[in-house]
Amino acid sequence: MQSKKSLKKIDLLLINASNFHYEPFYPYAFIMLSARAKQQGLTVKRLDLSNITEDKIGSWLDIYINRYKPRMIGFTLRQTDAYSFPDYLSDTYEKYHPIEMLDVTLKKVRKLTNVPMAVGGFGFSLHAKEILDYLKMDLGFRGCGEPFIDNFEDIVRGRALSKIPNLIYKKNGQYVENDRVYYAPFKEREYDDELIDEVINHYGRIITYGKAYLTLYNNSEPISFGFDSRHKKILNFLSQTPTIPIEVARGCPFSCYFCSEPIVKGNTVRHRDLDIVEEEVKFCLTKDLRNFWFVCSEINQGSNEFALNLAERMIKLNEKLGDNPFTWRSYQLPRWLSRNDLNLLYRSGFETCWNDVVSLDDTQLKKARAPYRAKHAIKFINEDFAVRKKHNKLPPMLFSIFLGDVFLTPRSLSLTLKTFNNQKLADKCSGAVGVYGTRVFDCEANQVDLGEVVSFTSTGKEKTHLIHPSFHVPADLYKDFESFDAVVDFFDYICNTLLSRNHMREKDWTWFLARNCTPRLLSKMLLEKPCHPRDKIFLKPTIDDASKDAVKIFKDILAQPSVNNLQDVFYPSMKDKHLYNTVAHLLIRSIYSRYFEKFKPVLQGLNISTGSNGGLNISEYELLEILYKQYNSTKELSSAVTKQFKLKKNGPELLLLHYLLYQFNSQMSVKHKKWLFNHLCSKESGIAN
16 A cells, blocks of 8 residues: 555656746646646646745745655746846836746755756747756757657656657757657647646735736726636636636747747647637636637738637637626737638637737838738738727727837838828827837847847846847947937837827826926916917817816816915825826916917917817827928927027917927937938938828
8 A cells, every 4th residue: 555655756846936027827838748747647746936935935845845756847937038128127126037036946946856857948948058058957848848748757767868859958068959849739628627726726826915917907896716626616806817828829930030939839830629729718618717818829820711710619609608708819910810800800709919010111021021011010900990999899909019120220110100100000009019129039040240139137237148138129229329228218209109199198287387387477377368268169178088176176276376376286295196287287278278379370380280179180290290390309499489489488388389399299309300200311211101
């Protein structure tokens, strides 16, 4: 008879020591490898160390290693950086250095056991030998991890290593890399009761006790968090529910220079049997799980066939769920999907998640080897907007663009922005975000000069070593802006002002008044010029968005615009900041209405036309283009207009000029003009309307 102690022994302990702090997903590698191990008759336990502080990691490792006494330990390294270049420039929060995190854990594990250990995963596969050398490990798997399970006994015993696909091992002090083999997705269902329990418990622990980004979604409403294997309902008072990854395909046939998918998973697409995918979804639905991520490169690689077949099955499943449907996401390309296709996808519970558009300049897209052109991206956004509008509940998509592309030039950026504006795409997107630097995993593949790459370790910038977070921004751009922080600020400006109106959410009108006026001057302006009948028209949009308290304070000030009554507007307490920010904007609009006739010649002199309500019916981009045709900087503009129209330093016209520039976030400089409106800097722009 076996003792209770021996019953605890397992074959394999899987450890994730490098989960992303702010979005610590349950590792899909745990699911995939555990399912294959179960098929092979191997016993597996899993330990994710997300949000466990370094001082407590040793205790968790001690419990798992001594309780289960694994014959081997496997580490998964999903990624080697946070993907986001600006994350490593700011000192406002903890940086993400996965390889260093894994190294810390490995040193603790080695004090507890001497069993064989191996590392694998997507991130590891990109610099396998270098990472093994850094971690001082002897075994690793590059690419698909199936051979790790299929040859488990040989690996544990250290025999016939040369015959194991995808294995990297040390022989005579040198790393030997075996032949690569690319595997298809698992042919059976991967999830079972035990794994579902762990997934639910993982997110419950992270959300309840962790410091992850997920904790921001607290609406204090109890929700069903799913069922465990004993069908016991788990309730949680947070709104973020687990997103369950289900693999649907592997590999990518394209060769975008910045992407590592074909390197890790091969350039042949291998789809999973949709019967199995459907079985996975059905099983998870029995646990009351309703969010899925379908793992693949993109669901429409050169064709819409697979995406539509998948969507049709999801429609049938969702029809049976009535008022409690599930949603699913997957990457997609801005091509090969018509309006009818998108309509079918959204009916199936699909929530779009497309990869960043590289550019709207075909020359740049061609250099990047992207499998689409500007016309495809434009058509996709237009079609997607039309379908979302039809579905009512679906908000417009978020526009995402690869601004830090290696091939970015002043001409290509200028063309992209011009095209985006001419096509009025900002009206069809909920906002804009950008990728601000190319993550460099291979200088030759990324087509960059190693000397232009910056790497980051936990101690800061260091000599370039690509296993650490390493990024590249266009060299000419860096030369013009002179620092990475300035480049990030420039890209922020593009996303928040020229590709969206996000900047409007951050307007600080009390700050604007304090910077450009005084309570005494504002009081004088209000008293000198009485309210005008057009006030109702000029003020209506701002009043409609204002609270009743803000409107009351505004009207009280108009009734008695004394210096004392204006003090709180200029210098509000933090508690009342939001309230008085609205009041400040109403007062500025009132000045605009009263002095509009005096300010109108300035607008006409700048070739700016206005509507019946005094508003400018143009975009931020269009206003900037008008101004850049005449001036090269904000300082030059302000000086020239002041001189031409003889504006008084403390007069309302100059205040309104500054208001115009602040309202439209019109920041002008020679270097901005070069990159944003390059067609105004050269005779032959090459820009089509």
